[in-house]
Each structure stands twice: as C-alpha cells, then as structure tokens.
Amino acid sequence: MNDDSPTPPRRLPLRWLAAVLVVLAATAAGWFFWRGWQAEQRQDEQARATTARQLADLQKTVEDLRRDQRATARGVQDAASTNRVLRDEVLGLGQRSALLEENLARLADNSREGTQAVRREEAELLLVQARQRLVYAADLDGARRLYALAAGVMEDLDGPRYLNLRQALMQERNALDALGPGVRARSAEQLTQWAAALDTLPEQPQAAPADKQPWWQQMLSPLVQIRPADPQVLAARSERIAAHDALQIELSLARAALERGDAGAWQQALQRMDAWLLRLWPDTPQRQQQRQLLDELGKADLQIAAPELGSTLQQLRGMREAKEAP
Numbered sequence: 001m002n003d004d005s006p007t008p009p010r011r012l013p014l015r016w017l018a019a020v021l022v023v024l025a026a027t028a029a030g031w032f033f034w035r036g037w038q039a040e041q042r043q044d045e046q047a048r049a050t051t052a053r054q055l056a057d058l059q060k061t062v063e064d065l066r067r068d069q070r071a072t073a074r075g076v077q078d079a080a081s082t083n084r085v086l087r088d089e090v091l092g093l094g095q096r097s098a099l100l101e102e103n104l105a106r107l108a109d110n111s112r113e114g115t116q117a118v119r120r121e122e123a124e125l126l127l128v129q130a131r132q133r134l135v136y137a138a139d140l141d142g143a144r145r146l147y148a149l150a151a152g153v154m155e156d157l158d159g160p161r162y163l164n165l166r167q168a169l170m171q172e173r174n175a176l177d178a179l180g181p182g183v184r185a186r187s188a189e190q191l192t193q194w195a196a197a198l199d200t201l202p203e204q205p206q207a208a209p210a211d212k213q214p215w216w217q218q219m220l221s222p223l224v225q226i227r228p229a230d231p232q233v234l235a236a237r238s239e240r241i242a243a244h245d246a247l248q249i250e251l252s253l254a255r256a257a258l259e260r261g262d263a264g265a266w267q268q269a270l271q272r273m274d275a276w277l278l279r280l281w282p283d284t285p286q287r288q289q290q291r292q293l294l295d296e297l298g299k300a301d302l303q304i305a306a307p308e309l310g311s312t313l314q315q316l317r318g319m320r321e322a323k324e325a326p
Contacts, residue, residue: 119157120316126150127313134309138184138261138302140176147173150312161319168312175309184258187300191258194293195251201281201290240280247276261302270298 130146133139147169154166180186250273257265274294281287 116157119153120320123150123153123157124313124316124320126153127316131310131313136261140179140181140185144173144176147176165312165315165319168315172309172312183300183302184261187297187302188255188258190293190297191251191254194290194297197286197290198247201286202284203281243276243279247273247280250276258302263302266302267298270294 126146126149130143130150133142133146151166151169151173154162154169157165250269254266254269254273257263257269274291277287277290277294
C-alpha cells in the first residue's frame with residue numbers, strides 16, 4: 001500500500017533569507033556604530049587640539065603676567081629706593097627750613113628799619129624825578145604819575161611821623177591837578193590856533209562903503225578902485241614869500257622856546273612874529289586881534305606857579321638829615 005501522506009513544505013530558503021537579513025542588519029549597525037565612533041574620535045581630537053591651543057595661550061599669558069610681575073616688582077623696588085632718598089631729602093629740607101625760619105626771625109627786627117629806609121629812599125627818588133619833570137620839561141602828566149607812585153610807596157611807611165608826609169603829598173597832588181594841562185600846553189595850543197588864523201587875514205584893507213566915499217572917488221569907482229597903501233606892508237611877491245618863510249621860522253623858534261621854558265627866547269620870538277605880521281598884512285581888525293593874542297601869549301608865565309610843589313621832598317630830606325645828625 002502506498003503511503004500518500006503529503007510532503008511537508010521546504011523552509012530552508014526562508015531561513016537563509018532571515019540569516020542574510022540579520023547579517024545585513026548587523027553590518028549596517030556596525031557601520032553606523034563605526035561612523036559614530038569615528039565622528040566621536042574626530043570631535044575628541046578637535047577638542048584636544050583646542051584644549052592644547054588654549055593651554056598654550058594660557059601658558060603664554062601666564063608667562064607674560066610673570067614677566068610683568070617681575071617688572072612691577074623691580075619698579076616697586078626702585079620706587080621704594082627713590083622714596084627713601086626723597087624722604088631723606090625732605091627731612092634735610094625741613095631742617096634747613098627750620099634753620100632759615102630761625103634766622104629770618106632773628107633778622108626780622110633788624111630788617112624792618114632797613115625796609116623803611118629803602119622805602120624812604122624810593123619815595124625821595126620818585127619825588128626828585130617829579131620835580132625835575134616839572135621844572136625842566138613842564139611835564140605835568142609825567143609828574144602826576146610819579147607822584148602817584150610816591151604815594152603808593154609812602155602807604156607802606158608805618159609810624160605817626162609819616163602822616164605829615166602823606167598829607168603834604170596829598171596837597172601837592174591836588175595843586176598839580178588844579179593846574180590842568182599847564183601853561184605851556186595852553187600856550188602851545190593858542191599858538192597853533194594863531195598860526196592857523198593867519199590864512200584868514202585879508203591882504204587888502206576893507207574899502208569904505210560907497211555912500212561914505214568922496215564924490216570924486218564915487219565918480220572914478222567904475223573905472224578904477226582906489227585903496228589906501230600902507231608903506232610898511234610888503235607888496236612885491238618875492239618879498240612876501242621871503243617874509244612868510246621868516247615868519248614860519250619864528251614860529252618854530254617860539255615853539256622850541258616854549259618846549260624848553262625859555263621865557264626870554266619865547267618873548268623875543270613873539271616880538272619878531274609881530275613885526276613880520278605888520279609887514280605882511282595891512283591894518284585890519286583881524287590883524288589887531290592877532291597882535292593882541294601875541295601880546296597875551298608874551299605875558300604868560302611859563303614857569304609853574306604852585307608853592308605847594310616840592311614841600312614833601314623838603315620834609316623828607318629834613319627827616320633824613322635829622323636822623324643822620326649825631
């Protein structure tokens with residue numbers, strides 16, 4: 001009898017397929033694991049390289065800091081040495097200052113009188129210069145400045161004996177201010193005005209009105225103009241030019257005499273100017289006014305008339321002579 005039982009199916013290919021799939025999965029897992037391990041190794045190497053670089057930089061920074069620390073330590077040592085030297089010098093200066101203060105304290109009493117003497121000499125010199133400016137140059141502004149300087153010097157002089165000096169100096173300054181610009185300055189200004197007024201003087205005398213002229217002169221007036229002739233007045237042009245130049249020279253001489261305060265030369269120059277005035281212009285009211293102004297200028301006193309001036313200098317010199325007398 002035949003056994004007709006069915007044959008069991010063959011499972012061998014499926015097993016091989018499963019084995020192949022397992023092998024492939026294991027291979028893939030191994031490959032991915034190897035790739036991850038390689039990436040981790042590269043990251044570790046990069047981290048180690050970065051750490052090495054940072055460590056090198058840190059070591060370099062530490063070396064720089066150590067070098068700076070050593071330089072700072074040397075600087076501190078040098079500063080300490082310098083401070084010790086300076087401290088010794090300051091101590092020496094302090095001792096010297098103490099000695100100087102002691103010496104100055106001893107000399108203070110002796111130098112006070114010396115300072116007062118120097119101030120007196122300075123004030124006397126300023127007053128002498130002011131007096132010279134007044135006498136020789138009539139420089140009132142310069143004298144006022146010197147008197148102001150002398151007043152400032154006398155303010156530093158202590159003691160009741162200098163009170164009279166300051167009072168006398170104040171009186172002198174008031175008298176000097178009362179003089180104004182001074183006689184010479186006013187005379188120079190008037191002389192300039194006088195010279196400027198010469199151009200306005202008429203060269204011919206004024207004719208009488210027509211109704212007051214004689215009948216024969218009225219008849220001839222349409223034909224000729226009759227004017228009285230002054231024999232003293234120069235008529236020639238060359239003579240007038242020479243006379244005008246001589247008058248300008250006399251003006252310069254008068255100004256020079258006024259500057260140096262020479263009253264004699266001043267009056268003589270004015271007289272010669274008056275003579276040339278008579279030779280150059282005819283007798284008119286304007287010429288008479290010019291002559292009157294010259295006469296007033298000649299009567300002016302060129303010297304400064306103020307009895308108070310010089311009193312402070314005399315008192316100061318008297319004080320010095322009284323102190324120097326045995």
